[in-house]
Amino acid sequence: xxxxxxxxxxxxxKTPIYKQLYYEIKQLITFNKLECDYKLPSIRExxxxxxxxxxxxxxxxxxxxxxxxxxxxxxSGTFVKKIDNDIVDIEFINSDILYDFTNATTDSSLxxxxxxxxxxxxVIDRDKGTTFDYQQSIGYLPLRKxxxxxxxxxxxxxxxxxxxxxxxxxxxxxxxxxxxxxxGDIVITESPTYSGALYSFKSRSSRIIEIPVDRDGIDTTIxxxxxxxxxxxxxxxxxxYQNPTGFSYSIETMKKVLELAEKYNTYIIEDDYISDIExxxxxxNVLKSLDTNNRVIYLKSFSKTFMPGIRLGFAxxxxxxxxxxxxxxxxxxxxxxxxxxxxxxxYLKEKMWDNHINKITNIYNKKxxxxxxxxxxxxxxRLRYYRPEGGLNFWxxxxxxxxxxxxxxxxxKRKMLIYSGSIFYANNNxxxxxxxxxxxxxxxxxxxxxxxxxxxxxxxMKDNSNKTLNHPINYFGL
Amino acid sequence: xxxxxxxxxxxxxKTPIYKQLYYEIKQLITFNKLECDYKLPSIRExxxxxxxxxxxxxxxxxxxxxxxxxxxxxxSGTFVKKIDNDIVDIEFINSDILYDFTNATTDSSLxxxxxxxxxxxxVIDRDKGTTFDYQQSIGYLPLRKxxxxxxxxxxxxxxxxxxxxxxxxxxxxxxxxxxxxxxGDIVITESPTYSGALYSFKSRSSRIIEIPVDRDGIDTTIxxxxxxxxxxxxxxxxxxYQNPTGFSYSIETMKKVLELAEKYNTYIIEDDYISDIExxxxxxNVLKSLDTNNRVIYLKSFSKTFMPGIRLGFAxxxxxxxxxxxxxxxxxxxxxxxxxxxxxxxYLKEKMWDNHINKITNIYNKKxxxxxxxxxxxxxxRLRYYRPEGGLNFWxxxxxxxxxxxxxxxxxKRKMLIYSGSIFYANNNxxxxxxxxxxxxxxxxxxxxxxxxxxxxxxxMKDNSNKTLNHPINYFGL
Numbered sequence: 001x002x003x004x005x006x007x008x009x010x011x012x013x014k015t016p017i018y019k020q021l022y023y024e025i026k027q028l029i030t031f032n033k034l035e036c037d038y039k040l041p042s043i044r045e046x047x048x049x050x051x052x053x054x055x056x057x058x059x060x061x062x063x064x065x066x067x068x069x070x071x072x073x074x075x076s077g078t079f080v081k082k083i084d085n086d087i088v089d090i091e092f093i094n095s096d097i098l099y100d101f102t103n104a105t106t107d108s109s110l111x112x113x114x115x116x117x118x119x120x121x122x123v124i125d126r127d128k129g130t131t132f133d134y135q136q137s138i139g140y141l142p143l144r145k146x147x148x149x150x151x152x153x154x155x156x157x158x159x160x161x162x163x164x165x166x167x168x169x170x171x172x173x174x175x176x177x178x179x180x181x182x183x184g185d186i187v188i189t190e191s192p193t194y195s196g197a198l199y200s201f202k203s204r205s206s207r208i209i210e211i212p213v214d215r216d217g218i219d220t221t222i223x224x225x226x227x228x229x230x231x232x233x234x235x236x237x238x239x240x241y242q243n244p245t246g247f248s249y250s251i252e253t254m255k256k257v258l259e260l261a262e263k264y265n266t267y268i269i270e271d272d273y274i275s276d277i278e279x280x281x282x283x284x285n286v287l288k289s290l291d292t293n294n295r296v297i298y299l300k301s302f303s304k305t306f307m308p309g310i311r312l313g314f315a316x317x318x319x320x321x322x323x324x325x326x327x328x329x330x331x332x333x334x335x336x337x338x339x340x341x342x343x344x345x346x347y348l349k350e351k352m353w354d355n356h357i358n359k360i361t362n363i364y365n366k367k368x369x370x371x372x373x374x375x376x377x378x379x380x381x382r383l384r385y386y387r388p389e390g391g392l393n394f395w396x397x398x399x400x401x402x403x404x405x406x407x408x409x410x411x412x413k414r415k416m417l418i419y420s421g422s423i424f425y426a427n428n429n430x431x432x433x434x435x436x437x438x439x440x441x442x443x444x445x446x447x448x449x450x451x452x453x454x455x456x457x458x459x460x461m462k463d464n465s466n467k468t469l470n471h472p473i474n475y476f477g478l
Numbered sequence: 479x480x481x482x483x484x485x486x487x488x489x490x491x492k493t494p495i496y497k498q499l500y501y502e503i504k505q506l507i508t509f510n511k512l513e514c515d516y517k518l519p520s521i522r523e524x525x526x527x528x529x530x531x532x533x534x535x536x537x538x539x540x541x542x543x544x545x546x547x548x549x550x551x552x553x554s555g556t557f558v559k560k561i562d563n564d565i566v567d568i569e570f571i572n573s574d575i576l577y578d579f580t581n582a583t584t585d586s587s588l589x590x591x592x593x594x595x596x597x598x599x600x601v602i603d604r605d606k607g608t609t610f611d612y613q614q615s616i617g618y619l620p621l622r623k624x625x626x627x628x629x630x631x632x633x634x635x636x637x638x639x640x641x642x643x644x645x646x647x648x649x650x651x652x653x654x655x656x657x658x659x660x661x662g663d664i665v666i667t668e669s670p671t672y673s674g675a676l677y678s679f680k681s682r683s684s685r686i687i688e689i690p691v692d693r694d695g696i697d698t699t700i701x702x703x704x705x706x707x708x709x710x711x712x713x714x715x716x717x718x719y720q721n722p723t724g725f726s727y728s729i730e731t732m733k734k735v736l737e738l739a740e741k742y743n744t745y746i747i748e749d750d751y752i753s754d755i756e757x758x759x760x761x762x763n764v765l766k767s768l769d770t771n772n773r774v775i776y777l778k779s780f781s782k783t784f785m786p787g788i789r790l791g792f793a794x795x796x797x798x799x800x801x802x803x804x805x806x807x808x809x810x811x812x813x814x815x816x817x818x819x820x821x822x823x824x825y826l827k828e829k830m831w832d833n834h835i836n837k838i839t840n841i842y843n844k845k846x847x848x849x850x851x852x853x854x855x856x857x858x859x860r861l862r863y864y865r866p867e868g869g870l871n872f873w874x875x876x877x878x879x880x881x882x883x884x885x886x887x888x889x890x891k892r893k894m895l896i897y898s899g900s901i902f903y904a905n906n907n908x909x910x911x912x913x914x915x916x917x918x919x920x921x922x923x924x925x926x927x928x929x930x931x932x933x934x935x936x937x938x939m940k941d942n943s944n945k946t947l948n949h950p951i952n953y954f955g956l
Contacts, residue, residue, distance in 0.1 A: 108606070134583065334786075
């Protein structure tokens with residue numbers, strides 16, 4: 001109770017008292033001043049202590065519950081929840097893992113190190129100290145020119161001013177949240193979707209509305225209904241090889257989404273992490289290339305197709321948000337490394353990029369086809385499996401009632417990493433879904449790895465009941 | 479009036495209606511849907527249109543005015559203000575500038591390029607593809623170990639877990655705002671202070687309380703009073719060679735600030751950008767080294783003393799915020815370049831750093847002393863000049879009533895860059911103060927540059943009246 005004495009509520013503030021109280025208790029929880037399962041004071045006790053109405057305490061506790069900081073036990077009170085940080089645990093466990101189905105980048109043996117090293121030395125010899133001086137926040141001009149040219153080959157015609165260099169897509173999303181979103185604004189996302197985007201939107205206290213994706217992409221009927229009623233500030237999408245499902249938007253879905261954005265005056269973020277790769281020679285449509293009304297904010301990552309460690313990507317920004325985004329970039333990290341930008345510019349210019357993409361496409365295709373084949377071969381009958389359009393993510397579901405969070409822990413003990421599907425949903429609730437990614441598994445080990453994965457899963461299902469899932473989520477529309 | 483039809487207010491939301499309206503109009507302004515000097519609808523018109531009380535409109539307009547989005551003209555209404563982006567315009571103008579008194583980094587000819595290149599090649603030959611793989615978000619372990627060791631020489635004893643690598647101090651501030659601050663929280667800063675920090679705090683809608691600094695550092699009497707009454711979440715400080723004034727905290731001020739933080743349970747951010755350099759052999763005290771209660775969040779930049787383009791720094795974090803900060807880092811840019819971290823680790827280990835700091839100290843000292851000498855020699859009698867303790871920032875004031883924003887523009891036309899003091903204050907109002915920094919001016923040009931600067935300023939004062947300053951700010955206590 002002692003820590004609650006420290007709480008100060010200010011009636012002079014415009015923030016409602018219940019919300020001030022919510023913040024105060026939230027701080028106590030996040031700063032570990034209240035431990036997991038600590039019982040909060042009763043409504044009565046706290047209202048006496050703080051001299052506020054019962055209803056204020058009730059509202060604050062409700063909000064804490066809604067935001068996942070506390071839970072209620074009927075009849076016995078309100079308790080501090082363990083803050084579940086699993087959601088964002090993307091640290092690597094290099095130690096003793098034998099099968100890593102979480103890593104979404106190629107094996108580092110495929111990185112074009114020799115070419116990179118050569119270009120690096122050339123850049124330093126050419127630019128001397130300037131290489132390491134401050135870099136313009138918008139990015140190195142010759143690189144932006146090279147990107148503009150490359151985009152034209154994909155039927156994206158844009159001005160140089162629209163191209164903004166970023167330190168990876170995650171940063172792009174993070175800056176966009178600062179640029180576009182205010183406290184309480186509505187964001188529409190696909191469901192399931194990339195956990196890093198969910199986190200950024202949450203950090204801005206946005207209200208996230210999740211809309212199911214299926215084989216043709218986002219459900220445009222639900223989308224229209226939600227856009228119409230809720231006026232979202234932005235829609236976050238991965239139209240190609242969606243993460244985690246692997247689905248791609250049909251051309252009709254793409255057109256419909258663009259039409260809705262124009263009709264209801266909102267923006268679409270297109271997160272493009274792998275459209276450079278064509279799977280089985282199927283042509284890839286980039287949403288941005290169909291965007292005649294400048295509704296799409298295009299974010300491009302090189303982490304999955306090139307090397308994650310370079311922390312380089314770019315955004316194409318509609319004119320109205322360019323200036324604000326640039327300021328957000330300046331105050332995020334001033335600029336992306338000018339050194340890396342200079343090297344990458346040469347890399348693009350000397351056509352090394354094209355060669356690299358050809359090589360990677362070849363390998364990704366082999367891995368993709370082989371994985372599909374082995375999954376079929378091993379007939380994971382008790383699992384539901386959603387065949388992806390491409391990409392190296394594969395999305396499964398355990399039979400009803402099995403917990404994928406438990407499966408994740410079960411496998412980790414057996415030196416195997418997968419992602420429970422829970423991280424791909426805003427509420428982070430446990431689910432039957434899980435994702436595997438075979439990017440970092442060597443071609444010759446794919447068959448064996450999948451076999452072992454399925455064996456472990458069968459064992460897991462024998463060892464566990466299907467009644468462990470407390471909060472099953474609804475299936476997305478398949 | 480048409481755009482106002484688009485405004486949707488939701489009575490079901492917990493956000494008060496006036497605040498929803500505030501956000502909606504703010505969006506219209508920021509997204510340029512309402513132009514500068516556009517007259518907002520009258521209270522009556524808008525309350526009719528939106529079917530809300532007059533008082534709701536009044537509160538929303540008041541908040542817009544307070545936040546600087548609109549201005550009132552007595553008797554004629556409320557108008558959209560020009561959004562002044564000058565505050566954060568840190569883009570470089572490489573074009574035709576002859577004298578750059580804004581750049582706070584050394585001339586790039588002093589960057590240790592050859593050593594860096596050699597180490598770079600060694601790192602790639604040693605680590606191959608791993609060099610460019612994902613990097614742990616907390617940072618490269620051997621680098622963190624090397625930093626720990628270096629800190630011990632400065633009497634800072636900390637655990638490895640507390641050392642978090644960041645992509646420069648600006649990123650550190652940005653992540654801290656996400657980690658510690660909620661909407662409406664109070665932050666205390668020095669006044670004047672670094673504009674990038676002010677921007678980050680504003681972006682989180684914090685309430686900024688500015689406390690004057692003088693020759694001994696922040697005014698601890700005012701500080702105590704404010705801390706006591708306002709319960710700030712954090713206090714942002716630059717105890718050594720404060721930017722922009724160049725003042726350093728006395729040891730008494732340091733101790734008092736630490737005592738207050740402990741007494742009133744708050745954190746202090748110590749932004750350390752240049753304490754490695756001793757000026758005139760005066761010993762530098764780092765606040766963190768006196769911090770027995772783990773109240774100091776220490777942010778260290780290498781931009782000013784090494785090379786800004788490497789985008790590398792580190793934070794020392796109190797245990798309670800380590801985990802949350804790490805998550806914030808992951809969702810800002812996943813990690814700082816592992817490549818650069820590997821190179822810098824060798825750089826520290828091979829004592830190249832020590833040699834570099836010796837060299838830079840020598841040059842910085844010469845520049846600092848020479849600048850002071852020339853300022854004295856040219857007797858800028860009509861300017862007030864606040865002699866700095868060290869660092870390469872020099873803080874001046876024009877005579878009363880002269881606008882430093884105008885001076886900045888006046889000089890820019892003459893191919894000379896300075897910073898108007900306005901960017902160092904939260905309200906960004908015009909002021910008599912301005913900052914010059916001589917880091918990037920070559921030693922042999924310092925005398926001449928200062929002479930020309932003063933000549934231009936004299937001309938400016940002849941060409942302009944001293945009645946141009948509309949909103950003079952109070953002097954800080956000198």
